[in-house]
Structure formats: C-alpha cells, structure tokens
Amino acid sequence: MTARRPRILAIDDTPANLLMVGAALGRDVDLQVATSGRKGLAHATACPPDLILLDVMMPGMDGYETFGRLQDDPLTRDIPVIFVTAENSPDDETRGLDHGAADFISKPINPAVLRARVRTHLTIKRQGDLLRSMAFVDGLTGVANRRQFDETLEIEWRSCRRTASPLSLAMIDIDHFKQLNDAYGHQAGDACLKAVASVLKTGMERPRDLIARYGGEEFVCLLPDTELTGARDKTEELRQAVQQLRISHVTSGVAPMVTPMVTMTLTISIGVATVIPQAELTAEGLVAAADSQLFEAKRSGRNRTCSVAFGQAKP
Ligand SMILES: [Mg+2]
Numbered sequence: 001m002t003a004r005r006p007r008i009l010a011i012d013d014t015p016a017n018l019l020m021v022g023a024a025l026g027r028d029v030d031l032q033v034a035t036s037g038r039k040g041l042a043h044a045t046a047c048p049p050d051l052i053l054l055d056v057m058m059p060g061m062d063g064y065e066t067f068g069r070l071q072d073d074p075l076t077r078d079i080p081v082i083f084v085t086a087e088n089s090p091d092d093e094t095r096g097l098d099h100g101a102a103d104f105i106s107k108p109i110n111p112a113v114l115r116a117r118v119r120t121h122l123t124i125k126r127q128g129d130l131l132r133s134m135a136f137v138d139g140l141t142g143v144a145n146r147r148q149f150d151e152t153l154e155i156e157w158r159s160c161r162r163t164a165s166p167l168s169l170a171m172i173d174i175d176h177f178k179q180l181n182d183a184y185g186h187q188a189g190d191a192c193l194k195a196v197a198s199v200l201k202t203g204m205e206r207p208r209d210l211i212a213r214y215g216g217e218e219f220v221c222l223l224p225d226t227e228l229t230g231a232r233d234k235t236e237e238l239r240q241a242v243q244q245l246r247i248s249h250v251t252s253g254v255a256p257m258v259t260p261m262v263t264m265t266l267t268i269s270i271g272v273a274t275v276i277p278q279a280e281l282t283a284e285g286l287v288a289a290a291d292s293q294l295f296e297a298k299r300s301g302r303n304r305t306c307s308v309a310f311g312q313a314k315p
Contacts, residue, residue, distance in 0.1 A: 005030045006122050007047070011040035011066065012055035012084065017109070021053060024111035025118065037061030041069055044076045050125050051118060052081045053105075056092050067099060078128070080121045084109070138213040140190060141197035149212035149220055153283050156208070156224045161277035168223040168231035168274040169286050171294040172200065172238070175267045175302040177217035192266060193217065196242055203238045220287075228274040228309055235270045235305045242268045243303070269297040272307035281311045 009032045010021045018033045025031055032049060034040035038061055044052065052070070056063035063083060070076040080102035085092040093104045102121050105114055136148035144152070153169075160167040174180075174196060181189040193213075200211045200219055214220040221238070223231050247266035271294030275286050289310040296306040 006051065007032065007049040008051045008053065008118065009034065009040060009043055009049040010053040011035075011037060011058075011063075012053075013058040014055070017055065017084070017107075020109055020111075021114065024109065024114045029118070037063070037066035037069075040066055041076075044070060044079065045073060048076055048079060050079070051102075051121055052079055053084055053118075054081050054101075055084045056089075056096065057086055064095070064099065067096075067101065071100065078132075080125050082117060082121060138197075141194050141213050143197045143201050143219070144210055144212035146212065146214060149210065149214065149222070152210050152212075152222060153287075156222060157277050157283040157286075160224055164276055165225045166227050166274050166276050167286070168226040168228065168272060169290045170221040170223070170231060170235045170238075170305075171214065171271045171287070171290040172219040172221060172235070173269050173294055173298070174217040175269055175298075180266070189217075192247055195245055195247060196266075196268065199241045199245060200238055203234070203241060220290075226274070228272070228307060231272050231274055232305060232307050235272055239268055239270055239303070239305060242266065267303035269294060269302045270305040271295065271297055272305060273310040274307070275310040278311065286310050 005028065007030045008025065010018055011034045012018050012021075013035055015035060018035070022031055022033070032043055032047070034043050037058055040052070040054070043049075054063045054066060058066075061069075067081055067083075070079065070081065083092070083096035083101045083104040085096065085104050085106050089106070093106070096104050102124075103117050105117055136145060137143070138145040156167055159165075174192065177189065177192075180192060197211070197213065197219065200221065204211050204221070208224045210222040212220050212222075221235070223234060226234070243265055245266060271290045271292065273286050273289035273293060275281060275289075277283075289308055293306040293308050297304050300306070
C-alpha cells in the first residue's frame, strides 16, 4: 500500500523560515506555506493538513490567536499543531503546551529536531485517525455503525430542516434471520449479514446517502433530499437486489404450509418514513415511524416495503 505524502502547513511571517522548513522536510511531505495567521486558517479549512507548524510571533493575528481559531473549528480541531517559538522563550513554550499544542520547536530551527518531531506527531495523528475511523465502522460488515448513523441523522435532520427538504429513513430487517442462524450456524449468519450489507452499500449512489448496521440483522438507510416516492423506489431496488443474491434459506412453518423445512430465498423487509423536519418533530420520531412501517411489512407477509409520510395529517 502506498500512503499519500503527509500534508503539512507551515505558517510563519518570515519567508526565510518557511524556506528553511521546506529544505529540512524535503520531498517526503507535501508542504503548504502561509505568511500570516489569516492565510494559514484559510489554507487549513480549505484543505485540512495532517500537521501544522505555527510561528508564535506574527504581526496581526499571532500564533496563539491562530491556534485558538483552529481549535474552535470542528474541521481543524484535531489537527496537531507544533508551535515554533523564538529563541529562549520558555514562557511561550509552556503557554503553547498549556493551550493544547502538540509540541514546540525553538528557533533557530534545527533540521534534524524538526524532522524527528514532525515524524512523531504524524505517526500519532495517523493512529488517531485510524481509531476514529474504526469507531464509526461496523466491524463485521464494514458499513457505518450505529454511532455514525446517530451522528449523521442529527446532522441531516438539521440540514434538511434549514432547507425545508424531505429526509427519508428506511429500517431494513433480514427476514427469518434467526431460523437461518439456527439451521446453518452463526458463521453462515455472519456471511449472510456481510452479503446483504455489501448489496445495500452498493445501492447507495449519492455521496450523502448512508447505510448503517443498526443492530443484529437490522440495517438503516438515510436518504437526504429524498421524497417518499423516491425513497420507496430506492428501497424496492435494494429489496430486489438482495432477493437476487439467491441465498438459499431454510425456514420452518411458513403459513399455510406446516412442512418443517421449506427452502426459500433470503429476503428483507423494509419500513420507510419521510419527513420535512420541523420544530415540533424529532429525529427519534422519524426512526420510530420507519420502525412501525417495518413492523407492518413483517406483519403483512415480509419481503416488502411499507411506508409513511411522517408528521403529516392523514387525509
Ligand atoms: Mg514571526
């Protein structure tokens, strides 16, 4: 695997210092430079770097103020910052560390020290990024996990409320999953979860569409800017795609036959709810509405989609 070159942003009002940093770090890094705090912030938000080298003494917005603004922005808050302090200024060093800087380097810059500190903090940053991404992914299926779903739902709820756009949510449940586990064992159950997750994920074509594992054999799909009819069409596509996997599934007691073992194809049931978010409604309410439609889909025979416009008076 070839990792991309780490992106480093150096902010310093003295161009000679930036040249020195460039010479010390060489071609192993992708170096961006800015000659003021303001320009540095613009760079950092436009294309968040992996690490920032920040001069403390700058006219206008100094290093501390620049750092404070980086901390205030969720987009740049987690980027490690190494303060570059003037010679013999232990106060600056402790002040920077107290404020949450990753480290400091004092001037005149020693190239070997700079390289070593940068390497260390890039490693820590990479490990942190990896942990953060793992914290949002379901280990078995590789789709988003419940936590990422909860956070994304909050964000999309607010976004659709601002723009008065429809937000659709689909609860998806594998039919007769317990029987599959009982008949074929948990490994087969896991393989089935992975296969279904993969089909559902492939079906998410727009960047904001999200598929997540909600728990057990239940998945949830979030479709922002999607009307009820659009959501129904999408979930019907997903339902048919899962059916076309043709995973054979043994179940028992499918009415009216009471034959103990009936071979059938693996299917999913889906409950859809669509809302234009408003003050008197909640995201939890939308989830509950989709859940009750899922219950309805199960009750009326499974392998189908039931849907509702949430928050609208029934005609
Ligand atoms: Mg300076």
